[in-house]
Amino acid sequence: MSDALRIDALVAEIGSTTTVVSAFAGLSAFPDTAPRLLGQGFAATSVDAGDVGVGLAAARAMLEERLGPLDPGVTLATSSAAGGLRMTVHGLTAKMTAMAAREAALGAGAVVRYQTAGRLRDGDLREIDAVRPNLVLLAGGVEGGDAEVVLANAERLAELASRPVVVYAGNSAVAEEARGLLEAAGFRVRVTRNVYPAVDELDIVPARHVIHDAFEEHITHAPGMERIGEFVSGAILPTPGAVLIAAELLAAAEGDLVVVDVGGATTDVHSVTDGTAEIAAISTEPQPHAKRTVEGDLGTFVSAETVAELLPPDDRPDPLPPALPTTPTEVGAAALLARTATVAAVHRHAGTLTHLYTPTGRKTVARGRDLTACRLVIGTGGALTRLPDGAGMLRAAIGEGGERLLPPADARIALDADYVFACCGALASRFSPEAVVALMRASIGGDR
Numbered sequence: 001m002s003d004a005l006r007i008d009a010l011v012a013e014i015g016s017t018t019t020v021v022s023a024f025a026g027l028s029a030f031p032d033t034a035p036r037l038l039g040q041g042f043a044a045t046s047v048d049a050g051d052v053g054v055g056l057a058a059a060r061a062m063l064e065e066r067l068g069p070l071d072p073g074v075t076l077a078t079s080s081a082a083g084g085l086r087m088t089v090h091g092l093t094a095k096m097t098a099m100a101a102r103e104a105a106l107g108a109g110a111v112v113r114y115q116t117a118g119r120l121r122d123g124d125l126r127e128i129d130a131v132r133p134n135l136v137l138l139a140g141g142v143e144g145g146d147a148e149v150v151l152a153n154a155e156r157l158a159e160l161a162s163r164p165v166v167v168y169a170g171n172s173a174v175a176e177e178a179r180g181l182l183e184a185a186g187f188r189v190r191v192t193r194n195v196y197p198a199v200d201e202l203d204i205v206p207a208r209h210v211i212h213d214a215f216e217e218h219i220t221h222a223p224g225m226e227r228i229g230e231f232v233s234g235a236i237l238p239t240p241g242a243v244l245i246a247a248e249l250l251a252a253a254e255g256d257l258v259v260v261d262v263g264g265a266t267t268d269v270h271s272v273t274d275g276t277a278e279i280a281a282i283s284t285e286p287q288p289h290a291k292r293t294v295e296g297d298l299g300t301f302v303s304a305e306t307v308a309e310l311l312p313p314d315d316r317p318d319p320l321p322p323a324l325p326t327t328p329t330e331v332g333a334a335a336l337l338a339r340t341a342t343v344a345a346v347h348r349h350a351g352t353l354t355h356l357y358t359p360t361g362r363k364t365v366a367r368g369r370d371l372t373a374c375r376l377v378i379g380t381g382g383a384l385t386r387l388p389d390g391a392g393m394l395r396a397a398i399g400e401g402g403e404r405l406l407p408p409a410d411a412r413i414a415l416d417a418d419y420v421f422a423c424c425g426a427l428a429s430r431f432s433p434e435a436v437v438a439l440m441r442a443s444i445g446g447d448r
Contacts, residue, residue: 004071007038009430011423012056012231013239014079017264017323019045019052021059022423023070030435037418037439039066046224047081053227060231076426077232078239082222085215085238086133088114090157091170091196092140092149095285100196101139101169104204106292108211109241110135119149120156128157133164134218135211138178141171143197154178158185165214169195169207190214200286212237235429240292242425243380244270246440248290249428253437256374258407259421260346260394261381262338264301264323267345268294275370279405283366291369293349298341300334300383307337310344331387338383339393346397346406353403366405374407378444380416390415414444 008027013020023038041063046055064070087110091098094117105112113131116124128136136157140150150170157166158181168178168191179189192210197203216236220229228236237245240261247259251272259270272290274280297306304320317333325334351368377394384390391413399409420443424436 004069005067006071006073008073009427010060010070010072010075011426012059012075012077013422014045014047014052014055014077014081014228015239016081016084017045019043019055019059020419021056021063022420023063023067023072024423024427024439027427027431027435027439028073030432030438034442035431035435035439036442037420039063040419041066045081048224050224051227052081052225053230056228056231074234074430075232076234076423076430077228077236078242078422078426079219079225079228079236080239082219082225083111083134085110085135085211085218085241086113086131087111087135087137087211088116088128088131088133089137090116090120090139090153092146093117096199097139097141097170097196099285100202100204101137101207103202103288103291104169104195104207105135105137105211106294107204107241107244107288107290108208108215109238109244109292110211111294111296120153125156125159129161132162134222135214136164136166137207137211138166138168139170139195141174141194142199143172143194145171147171147174150174151178151181154181158182158187163187165190165218167192167207167210167214169193169210202286202288204288208241212241215241235426237426239422240268240270240294242422243268244290244292245425245428246421246436247272247378249424249433249437250378250440251290252433253441254376257376257378258346258349258371258374259378259380260342260384260397261379262341262345262383262393263299263381265299265303266294266296267298267341268292269345269349271349271369271371271374273371273373275405276373279366279370279372282364283370285367287369291349293345295341295345295348298345300337300341303341304337307341307344310340311336325387334383335387335389335393338387338390339396342379342384342393343397347404351405353405368405370405371407372405375411376414377407377411378414378416378421380419380421382419385415385417385419416440416443417445418443
């Protein structure tokens with residue numbers, strides 16, 4: 001490829017309907033050169049046709065029609081195709097270890113299809129088999145605490161008809177015993193640190209890394225995805241997990257922030273913050289530094305009917321917009337649904353102040369996520385970056401929250417105009433954080 005343009009990286013984002021291939025230069029020589037997006041190619045995702053390589057080749061061909069032949073130093077990928085990363089999570093108590101396991105799974109970019117607390121029952125096993133998860137996250141017991149339930153649950157998981165990868169993130173005292181039980185039954189097991197090592201303490205980042213590794217192993221064998229290895233020479237991440245990695249990098253440079261991604265089926269909200277000291281002093285539950293929530297009923301196409309029901313009857317679009325709106329009427333309907341989904345998802349992600357009445361009088365406590373320290377709110381994904389007034393959609397979701405712990409009304413609003421946040425999460429595995437942050441700063445409009 002002597003006549004090809006040498007570039008730093010190609011990154012493929014393989015979505016459920018569209019595959020995007022992006023070319024980047026200037027990353028390896030930063031700060032002597034400015035990192036930049038050279039161009040993007042698009043094609044229909046071809047997993048359902050049985051071969052992801054068709055869509056990847058078509059997207060790259062479109063890109064090379066514009067830029068000429070490319071010789072990338074590394075090729076990376078993120079994927080939400082083939083059902084994304086389907087997981088079930090299991091812990092000892094709903095508000096402690098099961099909650100921590102769910103936070104770890106969502107932060108890794110998973111779709112959590114089923115969650116349990118306590119001992120697994122026959123009905124739970126049937127539900128797990130029906131879900132057919134790629135991964136199961138098994139937690140339970142603080143360090144030095146209960147060990148019986150997590151071991152009993154390992155024994156029950158061994159009865160599954162399916163054989164998903166099991167990530168063990170419970171009481172370390174019985175980690176090897178649980179591993180032995182499951183491996184003897186034919187499961188592949190990954191052991192990581194306890195996601196809830198002590199009361200009111202979360203330690204979910206190690207589990208996120210293990211889940212990413214297990215996802216990469218799985219996705220290269222998923223039906224229709226087998227040829228992804230021919231394209232990729234580096235990491236493969238779940239797309240939502242890559243966005244959270246990018247958000248963490250940018251927050252380290254810019255301060256506490258929120259990133260919102262409205263899709264056709266779901267809306268993801270990512271926040272990176274520890275909140276304010278004032279709210280932390282009255283908080284009733286631990287929160288991770290980086291958090292993702294996914295709203296499965298909020299989207300502009302698959303979930304359009306549910307979103308429309310949140311509007312007054314006279315304001316509901318009729319007909320609902322198609323997946324790719326083109327006419328002014330369709331675009332207007334999609335924008336209305338995207339605005340409604342954005343507001344609802346951010347409000348669900350945020351925590352609230354609650355008043356309790358005690359023998360000594362009224363007491364105010366905080367429950368859930370404190371976003372009041374987030375002074376940067378970013379929109380990514382097709383709906384917020386391509387439909388009209390994405391910034392207005394985000395502005396409608398913040399401030400004036402009453403007892404809801406929203407970002408302040410004067411927070412900076414920005415859009416991922418170059419559509420690179422998921423790519424940046426993947427690029428972080430190969431290039432300096434400063435170079436990747438420079439790409440994101442350029443996309444959201446400024447280097448402060």
